[in-house]
Amino acid sequence: MDFFYLLIQLVSAIVVAPLFDGISRKLRAKFQSRVGPSIFQTYLDLLKLLKRGRTKSHSTSYIYQISPYLLFVSAAAMFCALPIVYGAHSAFLSQFSDILVLLYLGALFRFIFIVAGIDTANPYAGVSASREGTLGFYTEEVAVICLVVVMMGAGSTNLSFITTLIQEGHYGYAIPSFSVAATAFLWVMYVETGRKPYDLAEAEQELQEGVLGEYCGKDLAIIDVAILLKQFTMLGFFLVIFIPWRFDNPMLSLITFLAEVGFLYVMGVFIDNFGPRFTINNGIKRTMLFALSIASTSLALYIMGI
């Protein structure tokens, strides 16, 4: 039964994510004094792409062909590691639902993303793949510092255990180090979703045409879904630790979760719509320094015992 719910968790996210993307596109259009596409446009885009065939340049290897699937699988695995429809009572599933599992799956996703970019031999994809890697250096340590505070505070790396602990009030916002860590973590998770001003992966207007520059058709559709799923996971990662709203009824908690994530996703428009994007060695370095200092503050607070 747990597996059944897990499947529902994954499928419902895949089905709902494009809707929230469509809503955010519509909202963005309103800000830009345009009419904008219908909120179902992302579904239509994906459907159209799925109908198209794939092309492959001579310089690519098998990595190019399999990476869309690998990306999808790793994003799906990440999403499944979030304890939404199952809790600590499901011993088998919750043993995988671990902070470190999520971190490593995230790293795997990024690794495939980079390798796929370099493999195309497209100079822009190569440049932006290297940037994607650099971006990872900036974000990961902030995320890890925040998570260390939570792990030490809760005494476990198990997500469903932490969730239960926080929901029952044994651990949570009363503790300053936890609430400070929440700020830095949300920041980093936003960066991880790869939206402006941090969106180097698809920075099509700048020189680096993006890691995905060479992908098209079905491959691109699969990658798009994988990226949407990853964005949902990243926002969900924050929600599961810092704002857990889990109910006994798995379906209810799934619906609440999707609504929460979708809300965050759409609200991201207020950040990504305004202003230009950062260049890697000016903006990102400087702004991630803020996030790092917030994370370090929370670590210092934890060491001081508060």
Add this chain to the structure above:
Amino acid sequence: MKCDKFIEALSTRVKVLEVTRQCEDQVTALVELNDLPEAVRFLYYDMGGYLTTMVPNDERSINKHYALYYALSMEGGKMFEGDEIAQDEKCFVTIKTLISPDSLVFPSVTPLVPACVWYEREAYDMFGLVAEGLPDKRRLVLSDDWPDNLFPLRKDAMDYRYRPDMKDHYMEPEYEFLRPEGSGIIDVPLGPLHITADEPGHFRLFCDGDTIIDADYRLFYQHRGMEKLAENRMNYDQMGYLAERVCGICGYAHAIACIEAAEKAINLEIPARAQAIRVICSEIERLHSHLLNIGLACEVTGNYNAFMHIFRIREYSMKLAELVTGGRKTYGNVVMGGLRRDITGVEIKESLRILHIIETQVDEVWDAVMDDKRQMSRWKGVGILDKQVARDFSPVGPNIRGSGIKRDTRYDHPYDFFKQIQFDVAVVEGGDVFAREMVRYMELKSSVSIIRQCFELMPQTAIIVDPTFHVKPENYALAYVEAPRGENVHWIMQGSAQKVFRWRCRAATYNNWPSLRFQFRGNNLADAALIVCSLDPCYSCTERVTVVDIKSKKSKILTHSDLKNFARTQKESPLKDLR
């Protein structure tokens, strides 16, 4: 009279063989071939000139020689306060020299005046005239697989029926880029087709890590051979329309420049109302071009929000163009002797209302952009055009005004109605992208005020003079218009039978490209597209329709009715049997 001072000074330096005057402010001095570099350098640096254009010409049918015309705008060096020639002495001095068809060699001016580099490269491509001492002798305009010994602008070279054979894609020769020495340098090609550029152009960036050390570029993928087309085939009324199609943005400026070159050569004065409407239209063009560029400078950095709002305002300027000329973009309005369409009082009233909307909304959006610290940090300090580099390469338009040099054709050589109009030249120090965009913003404001003044001062006269005129063969003149991107210069030598003997069209961007390399150096790779954009480049301008499908090697000539039917119904693409 104007210009005499410069000719006197020149004759103390080199031997001036002959002086001819084209019109009030244009004089040509014939010098000996070997004196050419010194003569141009003397006028450029010592007397304060900027290179306006250079015209190679095949005059074998006239005087058994090829000729070169280096046209310099004498306006002062403008490097510091007061380094400027008095307003009533500014003029154009052309240095002419003759080259014998037996040698086809002339001494290069480029080592002394770097601004000549592109012109002298083009002289080889088009006429086979070799610049001795030119450091960079690669092809510029023609494609790399163009046959040797075929120089298209020579009067006898090209049989119109002759077409060089097509080569397969893999047979095309590689273009040699000037690569800096050193290890660890990565080539990043930006183009020939790139997502940020809507037109083809190949920029090869040489990077060390993220920093661009040097850059080289290959353009002219879309050379349309307009200069050849106009020669001997078109009459002056048709040429205005051809010139308007040089560019999609500043077409009107080209049309005016082209027609005025012809008008100047026969000293034809057009009615004041026509002059005013020409000014109005070219200023409307400036409105929409600058709005386009400021919008794009936001979009290239990822600021789509500002881009969309600026484009919303741009729509009003298109509406304005529609009111004044009847067309949103291509106006087809200029003819020899005046204009084809007048404005009514109702249209003027409505135009003033739209101008007010544009003025207030531009301010609102610009203030919002200025308040955005992230946007400013992307613009400031990027793509700096050094003042001295600008002096050496004679760039034009916002590009040079952003480097603190007060060069504006409307102010230096007032033409048409500009003699009666008050306006400030927008000059900003700094030379970075921000300075150039600031210049554009200030010009938006001054354009609005110029249009208002024109509406006020416009007299009630006819808009066209009696178009019976006779051109005199071998007469030539230069006409210049400050287009949004800088001055467009057209040089026309008249032939017999109301036709053109030689038309040289120099678009603004042509003068801006050569110094781009210096703007790239030391910048971040991510800013490369922004730097190109801030130049407001126009590829097709610089490069002056049989449809050919390379894949199936089939070609088809579309008839007028084919295209018209397709445009009307959008069905049955005339290209479908090609696919």
